[in-house]
Amino acid sequence: MPWVSAKSADRLVYMQIVKLPFGKRLRVESFKGDRWIEIVKIDENNYKIIEHGFNNNVYNVTENDLKRILKELFGVEFPRSHQLRIVITS
Structure with missing residues (x-):
């Protein structure tokens, strides 16, 4: 899932992160890659969000x-972005 619209990215990321297995990471990056938000599913109901930008x-x-x-x-880190990159890693 390389590029998504920034307007719908928060809903898409929420749906994807809820489905991920424990320990997987979902990273949302700006076009240049200098700003990103990474979400890690710790257990069934807890998440760790790392904000960089x-x-x-x-x-x-x-x-x-x-x-x-x-x-x-998303409003703070990607205020003028139109496209965001989503990467799922372990």
Whole structure:
């Protein structure tokens, strides 16, 4: 899944990360690759979000907060992006 529209990326990422097995990583990158958000599924209900770009933070969130935090981070990290790259790694 190389390129997706930035407008629908938060919903697509949420659906993909919920389905991923434990320990897998999903990375969303800007076109230049200088800004990214990486989500790791720790266990059934907990996720670790690593933000690298305008802000460099690490968040530990539950599934209930995941959708809201993703939407906020996408707005901060990719405000003018039209296309985003999605990469799934182990």
